[in-house]
Amino acid sequence: MLILEYIEKLLNGDKRTCARLISIVENDEEEAKNIIKNIYKYTGKAHVIGITGPPGGGKSTLTDKLAKELRNRGKTVGIIAIDPTSPFTGGAILGDRIRMQDLATDPKVFIRSMGTRGHLGGLSKATQSAVKVLDAYGADYIIIETVGVGQSEIDIVKTADTVVMVLVPGLGDDIQAIKAGIMEIGDIFAINKSDLDGAARTAAEVKAVLDMGPMKDRKPPIVQVIASLNKGVDKLLDEILNHMEYLKSTGELRKRREENIRAEIIKLIETEIMRMVLKKSQANQILDNTVIEVADRKLDPFSACEDIMKLFSSNI
Amino acid sequence: MLILEYIEKLLNGDKRTCARLISIVENDEEEAKNIIKNIYKYTGKAHVIGITGPPGGGKSTLTDKLAKELRNRGKTVGIIAIDPTSPFTGGAILGDRIRMQDLATDPKVFIRSMGTRGHLGGLSKATQSAVKVLDAYGADYIIIETVGVGQSEIDIVKTADTVVMVLVPGLGDDIQAIKAGIMEIGDIFAINKSDLDGAARTAAEVKAVLDMGPMKDRKPPIVQVIASLNKGVDKLLDEILNHMEYLKSTGELRKRREENIRAEIIKLIETEIMRMVLKKSQANQILDNTVIEVADRKLDPFSACEDIMKLFSSNI
Numbered sequence: 341m342l343i344l345e346y347i348e349k350l351l352n353g354d355k356r357t358c359a360r361l362i363s364i365v366e367n368d369e370e371e372a373k374n375i376i377k378n379i380y381k382y383t384g385k386a387h388v389i390g391i392t393g394p395p396g397g398g399k400s401t402l403t404d405k406l407a408k409e410l411r412n413r414g415k416t417v418g419i420i421a422i423d424p425t426s427p428f429t430g431g432a433i434l435g436d437r438i439r440m441q442d443l444a445t446d447p448k449v450f451i452r453s454m455g456t457r458g459h460l461g462g463l464s465k466a467t468q469s470a471v472k473v474l475d476a477y478g479a480d481y482i483i484i485e486t487v488g489v490g491q492s493e494i495d496i497v498k499t500a501d502t503v504v505m506v507l508v509p510g511l512g513d514d515i516q517a518i519k520a521g522i523m524e525i526g527d528i529f530a531i532n533k534s535d536l537d538g539a540a541r542t543a544a545e546v547k548a549v550l551d552m553g554p555m556k557d558r559k560p561p562i563v564q565v566i567a568s569l570n571k572g573v574d575k576l577l578d579e580i581l582n583h584m585e586y587l588k589s590t591g592e593l594r595k596r597r598e599e600n601i602r603a604e605i606i607k608l609i610e611t612e613i614m615r616m617v618l619k620k621s622q623a624n625q626i627l628d629n630t631v632i633e634v635a636d637r638k639l640d641p642f643s644a645c646e647d648i649m650k651l652f653s654s655n656i
Numbered sequence: 657m658l659i660l661e662y663i664e665k666l667l668n669g670d671k672r673t674c675a676r677l678i679s680i681v682e683n684d685e686e687e688a689k690n691i692i693k694n695i696y697k698y699t700g701k702a703h704v705i706g707i708t709g710p711p712g713g714g715k716s717t718l719t720d721k722l723a724k725e726l727r728n729r730g731k732t733v734g735i736i737a738i739d740p741t742s743p744f745t746g747g748a749i750l751g752d753r754i755r756m757q758d759l760a761t762d763p764k765v766f767i768r769s770m771g772t773r774g775h776l777g778g779l780s781k782a783t784q785s786a787v788k789v790l791d792a793y794g795a796d797y798i799i800i801e802t803v804g805v806g807q808s809e810i811d812i813v814k815t816a817d818t819v820v821m822v823l824v825p826g827l828g829d830d831i832q833a834i835k836a837g838i839m840e841i842g843d844i845f846a847i848n849k850s851d852l853d854g855a856a857r858t859a860a861e862v863k864a865v866l867d868m869g870p871m872k873d874r875k876p877p878i879v880q881v882i883a884s885l886n887k888g889v890d891k892l893l894d895e896i897l898n899h900m901e902y903l904k905s906t907g908e909l910r911k912r913r914e915e916n917i918r919a920e921i922i923k924l925i926e927t928e929i930m931r932m933v934l935k936k937s938q939a940n941q942i943l944d945n946t947v948i949e950v951a952d953r954k955l956d957p958f959s960a961c962e963d964i965m966k967l968f969s970s971n972i
Contacts, residue, residue: 373958380956395710594951601950601957602943606930608961613929614922627918634917635910640696641917642689645924 343371347378350477355450358477362452365469372469379476384597386418386475387584390500391485392525397506398532402567402576403485407443409577410481416448418474418482420467422496450474464496468604471499494525499600501593502583504528504576507546509538526560528579534564534572558586617648626651659687663694666793671766674793678768681785688785695792700913702734702791703900706816707801708841713822714848718883718892719801723759725893726797732764734790734798736783738812766790780812784920787815810841815916817909818899820844820892823862825854842876844895850880850888874902933964942967 349357365372389406391399400421407417443449454466467484474482486497497503505526531543543562550560561579565572587593617623630648633639639647665673681688705722707715716737723733759765770782783800790798802813813819821842845866847859859878866876877895881888903909933939946964949955955963 377956377958381953384953598947598951602947604957605943605946605950605960605964608957609933609964610926610930612961612965613933614926617925617929627921630921631914631918634921635914637697637700640693641920641924642693644921645928648921648925649928 343374343378347375347476350379350473351382353478355447358450358473359452361473362470365473366454366466376469376472379472383472383475386471386479386482387502387580388471388475388482388484388500389580390497390503391483391506392494392497392503393506397508398567399485399506402506402530402532402565402573403483404443405567405570405573406483406577406580407449408570409573411443411446411448413577415480416478417450418471418477418479419443419449419451420470420474420482420484421451421453422463422467422484422486450477450479464499465607467496468499498525499604501587501596502527502580504530504580506530506532507542508533509536509542527583528560528576529562530576531562531564532567535566535569539564557590659690659694663691663792666695666789667698669794671763674766674789675768677789678786681789682770682782692785692788695788699788699791702787702795702798703818703896704787704791704798704800704816705896706813706819707799707822708810708813708819709822713824714883715801715822718822718846718848718881718889719799720759721883721886721889722799722893722896723765724886725889727759727762727764729893731796732794733766734787734793734795735759735765735767736786736790736798736800737767737769738779738783738800738802766793766795780815781923783812784815814841817903817912818843818896820846820896822846822848823858824849825852825858843899844876844892845878846892847878847880848883851882851885855880873906 346357346361350361361375365375391403391406393399403419403421407419410417444451452470454463454470471482471484484497484500503525505528507529509531529543529546531539531546533539543564546562561582563572563576563579565576567573584593587596618627626648630639630644634641634644662673662677666677677691681691707719707722709715719735719737723735726733760767768786770779770786787798787800800813800816819841821844823845825847845859845862847855847862849855859880862878866878877898879888879892879895881892883889900909903912934943942964946955946960950957950960
């Protein structure tokens with residue numbers, strides 16, 4: 341592949357090339373490396389927004405409406421929707437979602453669904469690479485939307501500059517608990533479906549939890565929205581832009597991005613070292629034998645790790 | 657700490673010692689290693705059951721009722737409930753849950769809630785260690801219950817011998833999507849709250865998705881339950897026991913456990929190597945400088961990784 345030709349097209353805003361490059365960085369680790377190395381210097385300009393929260397919160401609708409509001413203000417938008425994978429095909433079941441079809445035909449909006457399985461280097465890495473492609477492509481804003489609230493989703497959304505936590509009124513105990521678990525990563529709280537009973541109470545509960553926390557320079561704002569009716573979405577976007585102003589004026593933006601870069605490099609090093617260990621001749625054979633010993637309870641996992649380390653630490 | 661004394665007490669079934677040792681393996685990586693090394697040979701006897709599924713499915717209630725049914729059949733039970741962490745304290749907010757209080761006073765039942773944050777070595781590692789302590793303690797059955805459906809929860813629940821996926825009728829699109837994403841890890845499907853409208857349809861949908869999949873020797877059974885009324889729980893338990901018979905008779909049990917052990921050892925090696933890299937003098941300084949260069953877009957993350965690898969690969 342004439343990678344530099346592709347990259348030139350990407351930088352010139354060619355949408356099909358953008359799609360093609362994202363597919364490559366998703367699926368081909370070696371080419372991904374090559375592409376990111378070449379486009380990295382053109383990245384860092386986009387404002388990356390993470391949209392997360394428990395299932396059933398209407399995150400997709402909110403993402404659509406936010407993207408439209410950004411388009412109304414003349415901005416270009418990239419959307420990466422982390423969709424659960426189809427059980428047997430390995431693809432993202434929701435595809436480039438039907439409900440986003442009007443957005444998808446807009447040349448200034450790029451939408452990509454990514455499944456949660458089948459990424460050799462991990463979903464988090466694939467997402468980060470896709471964000472870089474969209475950034476180099478020239479998206480002013482990149483929205484990462486994740487279904488679910490597990491640790492890997494949190495890891496992904498934490499790489500955003502601004503994290504919007506979407507909650508809805510009146511969900512059960514489970515949701516209350518999850519809500520608490522993920523409070524700390526929200527820069528802005530959106531109470532969606534605010535026409536439902538209990539919206540004000542949910543907002544008050546969120547406020548109470550935030551007030552209980554350590555004093556911070558900035559209290560995350562709580563915005564009531566009804567995404568399906570496009571109510572409050574403009575206000576939410578204003579808060580997102582305010583947050584970026586805050587990040588820039590306080591030096592927080594640089595700090596956050598450095599932290600994310602650090603985590604990214606450490607992860608790359610870990611993967612690289614493991615690859616080296618397993619590539620060594622006999623490494624897999626030794627590991628196979630060790631697994632059997634551990635399964636037989638002749639050896640414990642920690643001692644197994646120590647034994648293997650001793651074998652390889654002399655000349656990794 | 658006189659670790660061998662503790663371990664002797666554990667093997668003699670002392671419940672307080674069990675609690676103490678789980679706290680230690682959760683919080684102290686070095687001691688955890690020491691404890692696991694010493695108890696490992698006494699493990700591998702318990703049948704580990706993972707209970708998972710989207711929020712709001714009544715997993716906790718079902719776990720309680722399953723534990724009670726196991727007690728009725730004269731078995732001892734350990735429960736590890738992975739609870740979301742309180743946002744600011746780092747502890748599990750649901751504590752040793754009130755609704756489980758009648759179980760908690762039973763000397764043959766051990767219940768532990770674990771938060772999703774604050775585990776140095778990762779929640780997955782802490783859970784695996786706790787399972788080993790409960791196994792050595794003599795629990796016949798160990799139930800791991802996870803709220804949420806993220807990748808890390810899936811990783812945890814995959815370490816179980818039998819995975820029960822709990823679904824409920826009539827949840828929205830999001831839930832349907834998540835359901836699809838996690839279908840493949842279910843050994844048994846429990847449709848809880850089966851007195852709600854749409855229970856039969858949900859069961860049919862699950863069956864349809866399973867039928868679409870590749871031919872397997874064993875089709876996961878679908879059991880309708882109403883956990884709150886204790887209906888169908890005995891049947892679910894029968895299916896769980898059948899699954900273990902299947903695992904044993906086909907050699908799958910050994911295969912699964914070997915796969916889990918392999919993943920566990922690889923994870924330990926990765927962590928260990930990273931620790932070695934970062935411990936080297938100047939390693940952190942070099943990483944700090946590299947992060948700044950990458951943040952300035954003078955270097956890309958992949959090249960940064962390669963540079964650091966070159967520096968250290970000569971004599972890790």
